[in-house]
Every structure is written in structure tokens, then in C-alpha cells.
Amino acid sequence: MLYQTPLFRVMGDRSLLVELGDDISPSVNRWVRKLFFAVMENPIVGLIETVPAYRSLLITYDPLITDVATVTHWIEDMQENMDRIQIPEPKTVEIPVVYGGEYGPDLEWVAQCHKISTREAIKLHTETIYQVYMIGFTPGFPYMGELPEQLTVPRRETPRTVIPEGSVAIAQRQTGIYPVESPGGWHILGRTPLKLFHPTQSPPTLIEMGDVVRFFPIKEREFRQWQQ
Numbered sequence: 001m002l003y004q005t006p007l008f009r010v011m012g013d014r015s016l017l018v019e020l021g022d023d024i025s026p027s028v029n030r031w032v033r034k035l036f037f038a039v040m041e042n043p044i045v046g047l048i049e050t051v052p053a054y055r056s057l058l059i060t061y062d063p064l065i066t067d068v069a070t071v072t073h074w075i076e077d078m079q080e081n082m083d084r085i086q087i088p089e090p091k092t093v094e095i096p097v098v099y100g101g102e103y104g105p106d107l108e109w110v111a112q113c114h115k116i117s118t119r120e121a122i123k124l125h126t127e128t129i130y131q132v133y134m135i136g137f138t139p140g141f142p143y144m145g146e147l148p149e150q151l152t153v154p155r156r157e158t159p160r161t162v163i164p165e166g167s168v169a170i171a172q173r174q175t176g177i178y179p180v181e182s183p184g185g186w187h188i189l190g191r192t193p194l195k196l197f198h199p200t201q202s203p204p205t206l207i208e209m210g211d212v213v214r215f216f217p218i219k220e221r222e223f224r225q226w227q228q
Contacts, residue, residue, distance in 0.1 A: 003021055006019060008072050011058065014061055016071050018056060024145065032052050032054070033087050033209065035075075035078070035079075036057055039059070039078070041085075044066060045065060046064075047061055053133075054133050090212045091212070092214065093206065093212070094214050095216070097190040097215050097217060098191055098222070098223040099189055101220075103167075103191040104188055104189045106156075107189050109187065110153055122217055124150055125147075125175070126214070126215045126216055128147065130144035131212060139180070140179035140206070141177065141178065141179055141196075142213070144174060145175070146173045147172075149173075153187055155172070160185070165179065166192045166194065167188045167190075168188070168190045169186035170187050170189060171185065171186040180197060191223070193226035193227045
């Protein structure tokens with residue numbers, strides 16, 4: 001649910017968390033995006049960084065230049081004109097994935113969990129169109145939803161210490177892609193040959209908040225060709 005007025009939470013001596021709703025939903029996230037672009041278009045003196053999430057925006061500022069009261073009033077003033085803020089149209093990103101086997105070691109477990117075949121699990125994952133709610137955890141990691149209920153699973157009880165770059169995984173009603181090798185607790189369905197994070201490019205991430213993502217299956221030989 002979208003709050004009638006934002007909730008402000010002080011986060012240390014140089015950050016303010018602006019909460020806009022109490023659930024994960026496209027409508028709440030749309031207002032997060034609106035506020036994010038409003039802040040970017042009308043920055044306050046002393047602004048350092050903004051970090052959008054599912055239902056909130058974290059604002060980091062220089063306490064030697066401004067203070068929490070000034071930042072709060074700035075956000076409150078912008079809220080009065082939020083209806084006028086235009087956000088960019090989402091771009092559609094298509095992601096090739098080789099599912100199962102060594103690339104997707106949890107695919108069979110997920111299918112068995114829901115008493116469906118691995119082919120049905122792949123079909124469910126690829127037929128769904130996902131909204132990118134936020135980028136986080138590691139640079140370029142997209143949190144996307146909503147997964148079909150037939151694929152909903154809890155996080156792994158024991159996280160893996162190493163997950164290969166490009167792994168496509170699910171947890172609860174979310175799906176995501178590990179852009180770099182890292183630990184992780186999500187169930188891995190497959191892997192994409194696409195590189196999601198390029199630190200020297202602008203923007204550095206292939207997928208951005210607000211984008212729309214579609215997955216499509218490929219064979220292992222196509223995966224290797226794509227990599228080359």
C-alpha cells in the first residue's frame with residue numbers, strides 16, 4: 001500500500017530513508033522511481049548519493065553542508081509536485097539462459113518441490129515478464145518480480161559460498177541474476193552468457209531499475225558460442 005505521506009527514518013549522521021509504502025508492488029515502486037528522478041533533476045546542495053529500493057529511497061548527504069531537517073523539507077516540497085514527474089519508459093531486456101545441469105543445479109529440486117517437470121518449470125520462468133524493482137547486493141544484481149506462484153520457493157537453508165557469474169536464480173517471488181561470482185542463497189535455475197556489469201561503461205549495468213526483463217532458453221553450445 002502506498003502511504004499518503006512518506007515516512008522519514010534517520011539512518012546515522014548523514015542518511016535519510018524515505019519510505020513510500022509497506023509492500024512490494026509495481027505501484028509503490030513506481031513512486032520510488034518518481035521520487036528518484038525528481039531528486040536527480042532537482043538536487044539539493046550537499047547531496048552525495050541516492051539508493052532506490054523496492055519501497056524506499058535512501059538519501060545520503062554531506063552533514064557539513066546540510067542537515068536532516070533541510071533534506072526532509074526538500075523531500076516534502078517535492079512530494080507536492082510528484083504527479084508532474086515523468087519517468088522514462090522502461091526498456092525491454094531479453095536474457096538468454098541455459099537451464100539445468102551444471103548451469104542450473106537447483107532446477108530439478110524446484111520442479112520436484114512443485115510436482116512439475118523441469119520443462120514446465122522452464123516454461124513458467126520464461127513465459128513470465130518481470131519488472132526490475134531495484135539493483136543491489138552486488139553491482140548490477142537485478143531484483144525482479146513477480147515469479148509465478150508455481151515456482152515460489154524459500155531461500156536455501158545453507159547459502160553457497162560461490163555462485164558463478166551469470167547464474168539465474170529464484171527465491172520467494174523474486175528472480176535475479178548474479179552479475180559477478182559471489183556467495184548467495186537463492187536457487188539456481190540456469191546461467192546466462194551475458195555480462196551484466198561493466199564498470200567502465202555508462203551506465204555500468206545492462207539492466208536498470210524499472211526495466212522489463214524476459215528470459216528465453218538456449219542450448220549449451222549456444223551458450224559457449226555467445227561467450228566467444
